[in-house]
Amino acid sequence: MAFKPLACNGKTAVEYLGEKSCPVGGDNCFSFHFFEGARPSQPLLALEVWDIYPREWPDVCCQAYGRNLSSPLDWAAAALAAGAQAIALQLKSIDPNGLDAGPEPALGLVGELLDKIDVPLIVWGCDNAEKDALVLSTLAARYAGRKLILGPVEEANHKRLAPLAAEYGHTICATTPIDVNLAKQLNILLQNQGVPLEKILIDPTTGGLGYGLEYTYSVMERLRIAALQQNDQVLALPLICHLGKEIWKSKEARQLREEAPEMGEDNRGVFMEISAGVSLLLAGANILVLGHPQSLRGLRDFIDLLFSPAQAENELWL
């Protein structure tokens, strides 16, 4: 049968992350559709590292790291040993509804991490637009040229963050609430502030499994269609999904067998993270931020299976 590839005239931008210039993006076909296009770079799998001891984290995740959790540096080292290709530092300490720390502890920690790890470093704020602008802009200036990936950058705080990030060569995670038009608008606003497109990652906002994942899934598919089939340059940027925190705050992932035997074994949360991760990778995610190292290994296997060089054999099925 004559297989007809789906016409794609667009291509997503290749971006180079971190001091080692790790490439993401550059796809000219839908996720893993090697039978009709190319995807030069594999999706990047990152693990969360918190700047404080993760009291709110479920036991299943804590057990995976053990004593390493008491130091973010040890935690990051353990995450790298588990195969993380990027570290996503979560600045929990700066939350005004929590410890409300100033930028200083984060400044110190980011410096130590930059010296210790050689993978891209994502620095994630506390989802308070004002506080994030303060802390992330301080970081941007202090670590000029060190190629941090800073987020979330929203419409509400982009004017304070974007010029600094642009001047000092950092990458921005542009976060919008599950909406193609808002994603486009924010990217244009960032460009107006001097941020080049190749320094923007799109964060479409991630819904948890059973908690709105389908909205994220469909918005990502629409973003990829805009990039690949409608050749929309402003949306042809790599996609980043913060999946781990959505999975591990849900009751269904946290419940232990002893309190809820009907939910089965305690690796259910890992399976939830893997299942949701697969769907986001298929929808076009270029970077996934995960919580549990075992989920990372599972999703690594998934990516390896689909990147396997079985092209010739595939032809039978086209």
Place this chain on the structure above:
Amino acid sequence: MALSGIQIFSFLPKSNCKECGAATCLAFAMNLAANKVQLEQCPHLTPEARNSLAQASAPPIRRVEVGTGPARAVLGEETVLFRHEKTFNHPPLLAAGLEDNRPDWENRLNSWREQQWERVGLSLRPEMVFLTCASQEAGQFQAVAQKAAELDFALALQGSAEILAQVLPSLASARPLLCAAQEDNWEIMADLALQYRCPLLLRGRGTEALAGLSGKLRQRGGQDLVLDAQTRTLAQTLASNVTLRRAALLDKNQGLGLPIINFASVAGGDPAAEVMAASLMICKYASIIVLSDFKRESLFPLLLLRLNLFTDPQRPMTMPQGIYPIGNPGPDSPVFVTTNFSLTYFIVNGEIENARYPAWLLIMDTEGLSVLTAWAAGKFVGDTIGAFVKKSGIEEKIKHRQIIIPGYVSGIKSELKEALPDWRITVGPREASRVPQFLREWNLQQNDAN
């Protein structure tokens, strides 16, 4: 696929004879497109035109039914490549493989039946058993199949034509999927499927082989087919499923416009590998997914993913209106009110549970709109909330008269006060993630007040 009136018109005699009751053939075509009349009402349609019309109006992916009674399920009838284009119609059946000579087959079936969960008023459960006759004994095969059917599982029955011929007299009424017709046995399998009116699995290595077999089957009269492309890797499965879906929708290839079966073991046998394989198959076009076993911890995530992706994007899922107690609330526990968009409910409910303070959650029917949208549409405002609170019955469950409204609708506080004069209206947080902190402070204040 639905045809437009104009498309139908091109098949009609165009004589405007009025015998169908319509003034013109075009009017009849329009009525037909709107499903207001039957094709048979046109007395002058040639058999050729009737055939072409039936073919042209057939769904691009054929509707195939398996199972009967509570186990009845519909496969196929998908019309889009991406769910946002319209919706995905029929969630893939999750099946577990079973060999009939396993000594623990009965325990397995019973434990599989117990695996179900309630969510958004729906029952989440796996629905199929893919049973293989490994015993080579029709009696054993039939006993296991019967038990599975009694437990409300739809059946796929895999065995030789001889074995199937022996068990079908008693099992055909359960409308099992017969497995499998392939190059060397398709005639006898097709005849069995036709005789017992059962759907038939078609097995061929690759798209070309399937298209050829499917053509032969259809010529013999077999229509209710399910395709197994016999992929050997997950990459092949993705390529194959995408190719088949496109062949059906874009090329209108009727021979390939059929539901697809996938085997999750293609990614390797361990549970994590099956979860990832089945997740891909849910996203990308399988109609039946066969797992090696049902285990709660791996089944539940797949059921959730399936629920999410097969939700109609144009119709948000809703919760029934009512009072939802969280963590055994008592007469002094706080009362929250919010809308019945299921996501709103789940997130608020989850945050209250996380806070570990008992509370009453009033869910008001806003036709599935979220808080701000419902407010903007005039469905979640002072009058309507007031009336709902009064008739909800919450007043009999609590001693206090205090209600917490979402922070995004703080503007309705005074109108709600008018509607509920005996009540104290408290404005809660805007974001559900702040609910735990809000509850901590609320409880501290209550303790101080006492």
